[in-house]
Amino acid sequence: MVLAFLPDVDWTTLKALQRRTICAELRCLGAVLVVSSSRGTWWFDPEREAERFDEKSLSVPPGYGPLAPDENTLFVLAGGSHERVRFVHRWHRPQRCQRPHERDEPELFFERLTEALRLASQASAREAPAIPPPTRREFLVVNLVAALTWTFLENAAAAKTPSPAETAAAADAPAAPTAGLRVRLRVNGVNHPVMLDPRVSLLDALRDHLRLTGTKKGCDQGQCGACTVMVGDRRVLSCLTLAATVDGVPVTTIEGLAHGERLHPLQAAFVAHDGLQCGYCTPGQIMSAVGLLKEGHARTDDEVRLQMSGNLCRCGAYPGIVAAIQAARKEL
Numbered sequence: 514m515v516l517a518f519l520p521d522v523d524w525t526t527l528k529a530l531q532r533r534t535i536c537a538e539l540r541c542l543g544a545v546l547v548v549s550s551s552r553g554t555w556w557f558d559p560e561r562e563a564e565r566f567d568e569k570s571l572s573v574p575p576g577y578g579p580l581a582p583d584e585n586t587l588f589v590l591a592g593g594s595h596e597r598v599r600f601v602h603r604w605h606r607p608q609r610c611q612r613p614h615e616r617d618e619p620e621l622f623f624e625r626l627t628e629a630l631r632l633a634s635q636a637s638a639r640e641a642p643a644i645p646p647p648t649r650r651e652f653l654v655v656n657l658v659a660a661l662t663w664t665f666l667e668n669a670a671a672a673k674t675p676s677p678a679e680t681a682a683a684a685d686a687p688a689a690p691t692a693g694l695r696v697r698l699r700v701n702g703v704n705h706p707v708m709l710d711p712r713v714s715l716l717d718a719l720r721d722h723l724r725l726t727g728t729k730k731g732c733d734q735g736q737c738g739a740c741t742v743m744v745g746d747r748r749v750l751s752c753l754t755l756a757a758t759v760d761g762v763p764v765t766t767i768e769g770l771a772h773g774e775r776l777h778p779l780q781a782a783f784v785a786h787d788g789l790q791c792g793y794c795t796p797g798q799i800m801s802a803v804g805l806l807k808e809g810h811a812r813t814d815d816e817v818r819l820q821m822s823g824n825l826c827r828c829g830a831y832p833g834i835v836a837a838i839q840a841a842r843k844e845l
């Protein structure tokens with residue numbers, strides 16, 4: 514809260530632009546302004562841009578003595594009127610100007626008030642304690658507690674047994690209509706008949722319904738290539754492909770490349786040439802490279818870079834990726 518004790522000042526003499534300026538200064542302080550004078554008290558909340566007038570004027574906080582007739586004082590109170598005073602600024606109101614070229618008193622009042630608010634903002638910034646960043650241990654502890662709390666709440670909700678009245682009401686309630694489409698997903702040589710919402714993407718069907726989480730969800734907007742899979746002999750972005758459109762069409766994901774313990778030549782080449790770092794984009798990179806080699810485009814390094822430009826690697830493992838593709842091209 515900012516308390517301004519301004520003798521013989523009328524808040525209503527300020528122009529609209531001046532009030533907006535004072536409002537901006539108050540937002541920097543995060544405070545409400547209270548202007549008290551012999552004519553009454555004006556309350557101004559910058560967030561609501563609301564004013565309230567009381568005929569009764571406030572008294573100066575104890576310990577700061579009475580105000581002189583020509584003295585203006587601004588107090589910044591930390592946390593409200595019951596907390597300590599954090600900043601005090603006093604200035605003397607000059608004698609009323611008689612010459613026509615001099616600025617009138619409301620202009621001087623506006624300048625002095627905005628100057629005091631800026632000084633209060635600077636003082637508050639200097640007094641604000643720096644909040645140290647959390648340590649690694651604190652970060653891990655907070656996340657562990659959050660995960661355990663969430664698990665406990667889920668188990669508690671699952672363990673809740675319905676009352677007999679709830680069970681009877683559920684039995685009598687009409688069955689809700691289920692909007693779904695039966696789709697036969699043929700993934701990695703295995704048929705999976707599933708009931709899906711027509712709007713479900715192939716990516717969500719693979720991850721949420723078939724539990725094939727090797728295909729990653731990155732941007733979910735077709736920009737990063739982490740969700741690339743093979744549909745027939747064509748590499749597609751599964752986040753932009755509706756699952757209903759691949760009914761009965763062979764789909765190959767990263768889980769379907771290896772034969773038991775024997776890796777696909779591209780997978781082995783990525784390991785040998787260090788074509789990965791964090792590994793999040795690697796399934797999409799490998800699946801896109803599989804399609805690239807089937808298309809017969811991997812002849813030069815520049816051509817490989819062009820054909821793989823839709824797959825982004827935030828770690829920057831591009832040299833290893835190009836080398837792995839060129840090495841695998843000789844085996845396939």
